[in-house]
Amino acid sequence: xxxxxxxxxxxxxxxxxxxxxxxxxxxxxxxxxxxxxxxxxxxxxxxxxxxxxxxxxxxxxxxxxxxxxxxxxxxxxxxxxxxxxxxxxxxxxxxxxxxxxxxxxxxxxxxxxxxxxxxxxxxxxxxxxxxxxxxxxxxxxxxxxxxxxxxxxxxxxxxxxxxxxxxxxxxxxxxxxxxxxxxxxxxxxxxxxxxxxxxxxxxxxxxxxxxxxxxxxxxxxxxxxxxxxxxxxxxxxxxxxxxxxxxxxxxxxxxxxxxxxxxxxxxxxxxxxxxx
Amino acid sequence: xxxxxxxxxxxxxxxxxxxxxxxxxxxxxxxxxxxxxxxxxxxxxxxxxxxxxxxxxxxxxxxxxxxxxxxxxxxxxxxxxxxxxxxxxxxxxxxxxxxxxxxxxxxxxxxxxxxxxxxxxxxxxxxxxxxxxxxxxxxxxxxxxxxxxxxxxxxxxxxxxxxxxxxxxxxxxxxxxxxxxxxxxxxxxxxxxxxxxxxxxxxxxxxxxxxxxxxxxxxxxxxxxxxxxxxxxxxxxxxxxxxxxxxxxxxxxxxxxxxxxxxxxxxxxxxxxxxxxxxxxxxxxxxxxxxxxxxxxxxxxxxxxxxxxxxxxxxxxxxxxxxxxxxxxxxxxxxxxxxxxxxxxxxxxxxxxxxxxxxxxxxxxxxxxxxxxxxxxxxxxxxxxxxxxxxxxxxxxxxxxxxxxxxxxxxxxxxxxxxxxxxxxxxxxxxxxxxxxxxxxxxxxxxxxxxxxxxxxxxxxxxxxxxxxxxx
Ligand SMILES: Cc1cc2nc3c(=O)[nH]c(=O)nc-3n(C[C@H](O)[C@H](O)[C@H](O)COP(=O)(O)OP(=O)(O)OC[C@H]3O[C@@H](n4cnc5c(N)ncnc54)[C@H](O)[C@@H]3O)c2cc1C
Ligand SMILES: Cc1cc2nc3c(=O)[nH]c(=O)nc-3n(C[C@H](O)[C@H](O)[C@H](O)COP(=O)(O)OP(=O)(O)OC[C@H]3O[C@@H](n4cnc5c(N)ncnc54)[C@H](O)[C@@H]3O)c2cc1C
Ligand code: SF4
Ligand code: SF4
Ligand code: FES
Numbered sequence: 178x179x180x181x182x183x184x185x186x187x188x189x190x191x192x193x194x195x196x197x198x199x200x201x202x203x204x205x206x207x208x209x210x211x212x213x214x215x216x217x218x219x220x221x222x223x224x225x226x227x228x229x230x231x232x233x234x235x236x237x238x239x240x241x242x243x244x245x246x247x248x249x250x251x252x253x254x255x256x257x258x259x260x261x262x263x264x265x266x267x268x269x270x271x272x273x274x275x276x277x278x279x280x281x282x283x284x285x286x287x288x289x290x291x292x293x294x295x296x297x298x299x300x301x302x303x304x305x306x307x308x309x310x311x312x313x314x315x316x317x318x319x320x321x322x323x324x325x326x327x328x329x330x331x332x333x334x335x336x337x338x339x340x341x342x343x344x345x346x347x348x349x350x351x352x353x354x355x356x357x358x359x360x361x362x363x364x365x366x367x368x369x370x371x372x373x374x375x376x377x378x379x380x381x382x383x384x385x386x387x388x389x390x391x392x393x394x395x396x397x398x399x400x401x402x403x404x405x406x407x408x409x410x411x412x413x414x415x416x417x418x419x420x421x422x423x424x425x426x427x428x429x430x431x432x433x434x435x436x437x438x439x440x441x442x443x444x445x446x447x448x449x450x451x452x453x
Numbered sequence: 454x455x456x457x458x459x460x461x462x463x464x465x466x467x468x469x470x471x472x473x474x475x476x477x478x479x480x481x482x483x484x485x486x487x488x489x490x491x492x493x494x495x496x497x498x499x500x501x502x503x504x505x506x507x508x509x510x511x512x513x514x515x516x517x518x519x520x521x522x523x524x525x526x527x528x529x530x531x532x533x534x535x536x537x538x539x540x541x542x543x544x545x546x547x548x549x550x551x552x553x554x555x556x557x558x559x560x561x562x563x564x565x566x567x568x569x570x571x572x573x574x575x576x577x578x579x580x581x582x583x584x585x586x587x588x589x590x591x592x593x594x595x596x597x598x599x600x601x602x603x604x605x606x607x608x609x610x611x612x613x614x615x616x617x618x619x620x621x622x623x624x625x626x627x628x629x630x631x632x633x634x635x636x637x638x639x640x641x642x643x644x645x646x647x648x649x650x651x652x653x654x655x656x657x658x659x660x661x662x663x664x665x666x667x668x669x670x671x672x673x674x675x676x677x678x679x680x681x682x683x684x685x686x687x688x689x690x691x692x693x694x695x696x697x698x699x700x701x702x703x704x705x706x707x708x709x710x711x712x713x714x715x716x717x718x719x720x721x722x723x724x725x726x727x728x729x730x731x732x733x734x735x736x737x738x739x740x741x742x743x744x745x746x747x748x749x750x751x752x753x754x755x756x757x758x759x760x761x762x763x764x765x766x767x768x769x770x771x772x773x774x775x776x777x778x779x780x781x782x783x784x785x786x787x788x789x790x791x792x793x794x795x796x797x798x799x800x801x802x803x804x805x806x807x808x809x810x811x812x813x814x815x816x817x818x819x820x821x822x823x824x825x826x827x828x829x830x831x832x833x834x835x836x837x838x839x840x841x842x843x844x845x846x847x848x849x850x851x852x853x854x855x856x857x858x859x860x861x862x863x864x865x866x867x868x869x870x871x872x873x874x875x876x877x878x879x880x881x882x883x884x885x886x887x888x889x890x891x892x893x894x895x896x897x898x899x900x901x902x903x904x905x906x907x908x909x910x911x912x913x914x915x916x917x918x919x920x921x922x923x924x925x
Binding site: 204207 | 639
């Protein structure tokens with residue numbers, strides 16, 4: 178569980194997006210696009226889920242990309258090459274169903290771009306026509322642009338402030354694309370409001386849409402129910418039933434609220450441990 | 454004249470609610486001898502038939518009276534690998550003590566007069582542990598012996614690993630979590646089972662040559678076939694009942710509604726009681742409601758109440774149970790302890806809905822009063838709702854402790870492993886072998902939620918069958 182590589186992908190106002198490569202052969206051997214791991218930085222730490230962005234079976238490594246959001250991701254950001262994680266388990270969750278959908282649109286927002294990358298690659302390898310739409314608040318926050326551009330048949334970028342690509346939101350591009358072609362799948366990962374809005378747009382055009390949900394988790398193996406979400410009026414555990422679900426039937430409101438529940442405690446911990 | 458049972462010493466309720474230290478102090482040597490001397494040494498002792506693994510109780514008690522604690526330890530160890538653990542968590546009042554001749558006929562659980570077999574067992578177990586007898590008669594594994602994979606480190610896995618290691622078999626134990634022990638670690642709180650006891654038992658297995666591989670999920674990291682191709686000649690599955698059940702009532706996904714598993718995992722496994730020194734948070738409500746009547750409910754309520762005390766919140770934790778106290782499946786001692794500590798009990802109550810606010814936080818729980826009807830399939834009287842008896846309780850945190858289902862992380866990707874309608878693994882009852890040759894199973898993954906000693910009994914049976922096959 179040693180970190181073999183570390184790279185800062187973006188740094189905006191001290192909030193960094195970081196890529197690390199971790200040596201963990203038994204996960205590297207098995208991880209498939211769409212799956213995630215749960216890790217602990219220290220023995221007294223929390224267990225947090227991160228998507229497996231890529232895996233190298235020969236070297237026995239996996240790549241993770243994370244944003245310094247709160248306490249644990251900031252702690253993780255402090256580790257250097259050669260340091261070891263306290264715990265790392267996976268691959269968890271169902272892998273994405275990789276098949277021929279015909280024309281596919283991938284939508285990535287913020288650090289969600291990292292999560293669509295492995296799926297994009299696999300869908301491309303399976304012979305799909307790929308349209309990628311990346312969204313970021315501002316140009317410097319954009320990650321994996323070259324990698325995704327090079328595998329996409331069509332490529333769009335939007336920034337909230339217009340500093341790069343088209344000014345606006347990913348949904349603006351989606352609204353232009355959907356009436357023009359027939360798409361077999363829209364796959365979206367990003368902040369909840371983005372995924373919710375994507376679902377709203379694609380529903381109007383009746384284009385099947387999958388999202389990967391970022392519910393809070395503890396074990397990640399179906400043992401606690403912390404990650405439960407309501408999909409199609411049923412309670413599902415994201416870690417074992419997901420993390421991908423049909424976007425149209427997700428109860429976004431509930432997910433938003435459940436993801437906020439420890440915000441005050443996490444902030445308190447950041448102040449206390451002087452982790453900014 | 455018949456002697457009175459020796460009362461067990463306990464930390465006073467007012468003191469113990471402020472910490473997670475062990476509540477039951479255990480017998481001194483003198484008390485042990487006194488309690489042992491109450492045993493009638495029956496000609497046909499009934500007690501052993503009540504013990505799921507058939508410990509020769511009469512014999513070990515006799516050995517105690519002779520101060521032959523080493524002998525008593527060996528007698529217990531013949532059937533039970535972890536007497537220090539069972540002596541603390543065994544629901545003896547439903548098992549060996551219920552069968553003891555001193556229990557009044559027809560009582561639902563052991564009478565007070567029944568010999569305190571579990572406390573005697575605990576004394577002997579701790580004696581054995583402190584005198585380093587746990588590694589007794591170990592045959593060191595040699596390099597070319599057969600290799601067995603044990604999946605899951607709960608009591609079933611631990612027991613099976615111990616049995617096989619003792620016979621000189623190389624054992625690798627895989628556990629998906631970062632710490633070992635299964636429910637003994639993440640479910641049962643340290644004030645019932647101190648972690649040094651659990652660690653000591655695990656360390657003694659290490660000393661016997663068992664290799665522990667945490668953070669490793671069989672089914673995800675490796676398939677059963679791959680284990681065989683890697684040279685394992687047998688596999689034992691002690692996967693446990695890991696999936697929490699919910700009530701299925703409105704409002705259950707409000708943010709401050711926990712499954713008992715999540716609540717206990719946060720506190721016991723992730724040490725949330727020490728937050729923010731440890732990093733996993735847990736919600737501590739002012740009006741905590743726990744739903745259920747088993748050990749999990751008692752543990753949740755007692756942990757919740759401690760968290761309130763330790764955070765200067767006036768304790769207000771209430772257990773809601775749909776039957777009466779008699780039908781509660783929890784250990785009687787835990788029910789008593791919960792009451793002493795100030796946990797409130799609302800019986801014959803069935804939750805109907807959680808009522809919450811804009812932010813998704815529950816503030817009230819709507820309930821119905823019940824009465825008892827005819828016995829159901831479990832033999833317990835069925836609760837029947839009383840129409841129009843709805844009432845509301847203040848509740849800003851709820852913990853659902855109504856049962857667990859089979860852990861399916863391995864079985865869901867292993868179709869050749871036959872399961873029943875509850876997703877429990879089907880085994881040959883004589884050998885504990887599953888539908889896959891060379892793969893054995895035991896514990897809660899077979900037949901659903903049971904007890905620690907039942908899990909160990911099955912594991913022991915499986916280990917014996919595995920020894921018979923691998924040595925062929
Ligand atoms: C299946 C899965 C895959 C994920 N993959 C990635 C990934 O590849 N890269 C990545 O950067 N992140 C990913 N996440 C999210 C990541 O787990 C969280 O960012 C992380 O747990 C935050 O921990 P923290 O202690 O740093 O922040 P916290 O202090 O816990 O949180 C800081 C703020 O973020 C909010 N928050 C916390 N957790 C989440 C969450 N899961 N989703 C949305 N908001 C949250 C909190 O409410 C709080 O306001 C994934 C989550 C899931 C469930
Ligand atoms: C809160 C609570 C209190 C209890 N109190 C008592 C009590 O006082 N007395 C009593 O006798 N019984 C009690 N019980 C019941 C008792 O704990 C269980 O019957 C017993 O733990 C079952 O043991 P097991 O080994 O089958 O499973 P578990 O203890 O559940 O252990 C299973 C282990 O396997 C791991 N695992 C599962 N799948 C995989 C996989 N694919 N790969 C790797 N690892 C895997 C899990 O992570 C887990 O650690 C209690 C249960 C609970 C939940
Ligand atoms: S293991 Fe449990 S049931 Fe058996 S004798 Fe000991 S306390 Fe009694
Ligand atoms: S039944 Fe009771 S009194 Fe008789 S031998 Fe067993 S423990 Fe002793
Ligand atoms: S994270 Fe615990 S059940 Fe999904």
